[in-house]
Amino acid sequence: MTSTTETNGLDKLPIFTEIIAVRHGETARNASRVLQGHLDTELNETGRQQATAVADRLFREPKVAGIYSSDLKRAAETANIIANICNLPEVRKTATLRERNLGDIQGLSSSDATKLKPEAYKIFVSTNRDGVIPGGGESLNQLKERSVSCFERIAKKHKGIFLLYTTQVLIL
Structure with missing residues (x-):
């Protein structure tokens, strides 16, 4: 009889x-x-306090190994x-971790967007995943494709590591 170490199949888990x-x-x-989209805005004091509160909580998480972020200032x-x-x-x-590009409605409030760019705003709030926001904006599917491919690249590069991502930041 041959002696083997039983792993219960755990060695086959990805x-x-x-x-x-x-x-x-x-x-x-x-x-x-x-509506900010790709506008490059900075955090206000409340935003800095929020980031500090998250960091204080994550500091107690021993597995966090790294962080990814969009290139926008706030992230x-x-x-x-x-x-x-x-x-x-x-x-x-x-840049692949940026929020959705909102095209013509970037920089407008929702109420202004409904008045000034009604078609673009209609696409923005629509459940149609293929609707591209006019003025260089993205569809939900384009955003998904960009984001998923970025996550896949990062996950492949950092197998078995704990990452953080802040919309638009990723922590390992």
Whole structure:
């Protein structure tokens, strides 16, 4: 009889990359209900406090190994606050983690968008995943394709690691 170590099949399980999604902190524009999309806005004081609160919580999470962020200021600042408090390596920034490009309605409030760009706003609030927002905007499917391909690249690069991503930041 041959002696073998029983693994109950655990050795055949795939190695997963765990990802935590964290939304960027508040900005003056989203506090005033402006549709930001790809606008490059900074955090306000409330947003910095929010990022610090998340970082304080994540500091107690021993598995966090790294962080990814969109290249937009609000996401990068959120990520940098978290990285500094959690003693994480340098934040990796990428445009592929940006929010949806809102085209013609970027920079408008919802009420202004309904009046000034009604067709673009209609597409924005629609459940039609293929509707592209005029003025260089994206459809929900385009956003999904961009985001999923980015997550897949990151997960493949960091197998078995715990990442954080702030919309638009990713923490390993």
